[in-house]
Amino acid sequence: MTSPRQTPQVPPPPPQSAPATLARLPEYAAAAYGDREALADGEVRWSFARLAEEVAAAARAAIAHGIRPGDRVAVWAPNSRQWITAALGAVGAGAALVPVNTRYKPAEAADVIRRSGARVLFTERGFLGGDYARDLHASGEDLGALASTVLLRGGAGAESWEAYLRAGESVPEAERAGRAARIRPGDVADVLYTSGTTGRSKGVPYTHGQTLRLYASWADLVTLRPGDRYLLVNPFFHTFGYKAGVLACLLRGVTMLPEARYDADRILRRMADERVTCLMGPPTVFHGLIRHPDRPAHDLSALRLAGTGAASVPASLVEEIRTALGAPEVFTAYGLTESGGVVSVCPTDADAPTLARTVGLPLPGTEVRIAGPLGAVLPAGEPGEVQVRGYHVTAGYVDDPAATAEAILPGGWLRTGDIGVLDGRGYLSITDRLKDMYVVGGFNAYPAEVENVLLTHPAVADAAVVGAPDERLGEVGVAYLVTTAPVTAGELTAWTRERLANFKVPRRFTVLEELPRNAGGKLLKAPLRRAARGESA
Template identity: 35%
Template sequence: MTPDRTLSYRKGPTDGPLLNQTIGQALRRAALQWPDELALVSRHQRLRWTWRELDREVDRVASGLLHLGIRKGDRVGIWAANCAEWAVIQFASARIGAILVTINPAYRVSEVEYVLAKAGCSLLVTAARFKTSDYIAMLREIDPNAMPLLRIKVALGEEVQEGVLRWDDLRAEPDVPALTALEAALSPDDAINVQFTSGTTGFPKGATLTHRNILNNAHFTGRTINLTNADRICIPVPLYHCFGMVLGNLAALTSGAAMVYPGEAYDPTLVLQAIEAEGCTALYGVPTMFIAILARTDLDSYNVSTLRTGIMAGAPCPATTMRQVMDQLNMREITIGYGMTETSPLTTQTATDDPLEERAGTVGRVHPHAEAKIVGPDGKTLPIGEQGEYCSRGYAVMQGYWDEPERTAEAIDADGWMHSGDLAVMDEKGYIRITGRIKDMVIRGGENIYPREIEEFLLTHPQIQDAQVFGVADEKLGEEVCAWVIAKPGAELSVDGVLAHCRGNIAHYKVPRHVRVVPRFPMTVTGKAQKFQMRKMMETELRIARGSPPLGEPQ
């Protein structure tokens, strides 16, 4: 039956088949197809590997895992910033069917304890330290009884730590017969990764993903930006997140492109140096990363002429930023991607040849072998052009939240549709615009206000670099609009100037009641602004200003 084109439902193309292989098999194929071509560059480690060399190193670590008793289905944690060992443990755990549990490098003791215990990790690979955090000391604070399955800790580097193996202790002479037998027994539908959500709204949940989920998502994302073995992908986004480990590492794996890590963590200088030195052709990032690069006064001194494409995702992209990236970074074929950890991650993406207005104003059309629809509060598919919740279905949808069937059932309905919690609109051509979060919507005196709309308007102010809009509690109206803005370098931005820009240009009820000019936003490590933290800080400030104690303190 032909779908009703007047409804907000579209199905992606199916002309290219789904990959039916495991990640380990894909690496074997890459090593055979491109043995002497560049696979991985970790610039801060001064390390360069071909696909053959990477495959051999993965065999050594996979064999080491087997010698330590790690088997199919066991959970292996990785708690580290971007480095070559991160990619090796990703591929090595997949090769033997162990489930990789990716841990946010910014986590503190209680969060690490929660993830290790929740996932039941048997082995943890950890950096010794990162920035100001001493990971080994933090792990020693955790009661071993809280993590009864954790038997082995492996620290990166050469330093000897009591009760902790070194990375070199994990490397063993490859046991090829054992690895070959194991690989043959694995299925693309086996769970291979648990990724805990980034926590912009609350406590993390562990999205459980399969080989089929993430390998195919990487494959189709790479095809969309025309990746080949001639490309080099600059990957400053964190590997612990889908953006880095799937759209970065696995898209390189399926296309033969090289992975280039500029540094342990995002630094715009290191990114520009990597692009110039390695001749990178693709660059990934969230909007805040691109904004920081564009704001550099010495941008013109770097040669970025090799860039042609990339992906901007993870948060809404201001239209002005998109245009600047295309013009100033030479990324004429940059694409916008949208998705979530629970969908491996992308379910929509713009094409490299989409008109500028579609690439700057939408998140593209539905990905191959996926379905998308926009539904109302009653669950019915809405007519084209009407705003509702974005839902997706297909191979990319996770198996579920690790050990949380109730929360899984809340997110994935009986027909297999993943409910995103995002508000969206689909046009007649199938392009989708994300208009906000259902939970972010501000209800002010009965008026529904969508923060994304106000954020886009604020970014038309010539002195505003970034803006976040959210609701704060108000005794009279229920909620009021609050805006936090970051000024462009050198700009003298005032609250009065922001308000003057709004008055008369947007409806009165959308004009922020509270405005703060701030140096930065509270962010997740993946570059997403944490509005719940801003709201908490702002409501505390307002209560104190009214002479009321902060919530939780005695009246």
């Protein structure tokens, strides 16, 4: 058992000069927070000064490995200190990071790796009994420009993380520092892939300057501060884990406590042992902890800040977070990959109904408007499409001008595809989606992708998938099918699970004589959503 860590009562302010790029962020944190604990991962504990040294070593290794400015580098691995140092080292050498969802099957991962143009892949063996590297290369999928693979854990020989770092010992520190100094705020720091209703993922490029400005603002709004101890449950392949996690911690002097996967038993123990002050995640994380039978046996009194979103948040859950978990400060937020992950934040001192009903106010420098079907801007209280403009909104998708033209309107307004309402105070509420996407335990699921897989089953003639509320996961998929032969729910579950990440697999299957369509043959999902929710027609 580790010894409890205490949060300082009066944390020192950060230095006056904030970093202009992510390449300078680790050394900024080292100068600001020095010997304070930056990371605890298993038996390994690093100060901010030590973390900066480890990232510099990884940057020298990236240079030795032939990674050049502008190259794309993919990471397909669970949360760990190796993920952090590999990613920040590559970015510090001028590369753009491409995080890959750890729940993806090899074909899904290969699609992102190929279309991103990634030259190097960081991955690992042994996570949840799997072998990402072996399965990916055995899949026969086209991996595009991928030239090499480095195993962060579970590797041996030339592909191992240790060998990668050793190669960097021949690179002078002056060369690394020079490479970092040549990176500019407008250079691309990462490309995160998101999906649309067509199911085809789209790459969103994001710059160093956008990232640092956005997450410094976000950290201030959610009250993240030096001395906090942040349990990083959210996966690093997501903005919530990487940017609102790792990068925000470096900006504000917060200790990072990475978790490879959500395990309520382990998390309760670690929250008590490590005196965790900050926990953020989708509602399913908090449901699991609040209802855990052993929760009263763990001292969670250090917890002060809880953040959630990505799904509907009932007022009762906010109250339970404050009472059962004892976190006085709770916030909800709204964002999407195209906005860098954040659009608005509901203040931590808001009452439970406000936190549940709204996603708060737009961030400073962010404009939000509600538009009608013909594009007219609607007044407060009128529902319509949420559109966003600001310094952190992407200028477009990678190599996809058609999708860019559809999503980005003249004047830089981003069409979010979400339906919302602004109240008289300027608080935003998200009421529905123009897109069919639904959110399962914090992960976006896209019906078209699931439908396409179901339609490859020999017994399925037609398919429609919708989201339905779920107390634990927020939403789950429900499939409605027209079949040509008998097929069981178990067979359909196995079929989709073999081809898709588990969170995308529908939880219920219903066979109909025909799917509802209008006179023009367009599928009508509204009645299916009502049926999935148990509502009358």
